[in-house]
Amino acid sequence: MRKAVIAFSLVLVCTQVSAQTNEEKAIKKTKDAIDLMDAGLIKESIKLLEEAEALDPGKFMYTYEKSYAHYIDKDYKGTIKILEKLKSHPDASERLYQLLGNSYDLIEKPEKAFDAYDEGLKKFPNAGMLFLEKGNVYWEKKDYGKALPLYEKGIEMDPAFPSNYYRAALLYANSDNPIWA
Structure with a gap:
């Protein structure tokens, strides 16, 4: 009887493992790929993400994570190529x-x-992070007069997003009117 129970349990476990859906397999591969990214193994991560895409095509998550892996790898043109297609x-x-x-x-x-x-911003008008990034482009050019209104607009549109407060405070702290900082 004990052998029958063990055999039945083994068959049940094998059936459950083989019954794993493609989506579940793809999600597992994606989690593993993110772990690889965190460990600095970008090429290996991209390979797993491509496998996830093949298992469960059309899902945003796998392709977005692949674009992020390219970004981490400083392959900005590769990132752009993927994201331009993913915008829709x-x-x-x-x-x-x-x-x-x-x-x-x-x-x-x-x-x-x-x-x-x-x-x-047309699609997500309250996205404080996009106002921040626009301001950061001006910040890098040292055009603080154009950066500050963007940070302030980001604060207005997304008060819970803290980075706009930080950047605006830095600009005020280094201005002729540091009291605002």
Whole structure:
């Protein structure tokens, strides 16, 4: 009787393992890929994310994470190529536009970065992170007069997003009127 119970349990476990859906397998691969990214193994991570895409095509998460892996690997053109195609996905978020704009900025195409941030703001008008990133482009150019209104608009539109407060405070602290900081 004991052997029968063990055999039945073994068959049940094997059935459950083989019954794992493609989506579940893809999610597992994605989690493993993120762990690899965190460990600095970017190429290996991208390979797993491509496997996840093949198992469960059309999901935003796998492709977005792959674009982020390219970004970490400083392959900004690869990031842009992926994200430009992903913009029309129904699950696209303000983070996509942030990463896209940042990628354009890092390849020294600030006008394209602004286009990406503005496109994101049309879809997500309260996205404080996009106001922050637009301000940061001006910050890097030392055009603080254009950066500050963007940080302030980000505070107005998304008061819970803290980075706009920080950047605005830094600008005020270094201004002729540091009392505002």
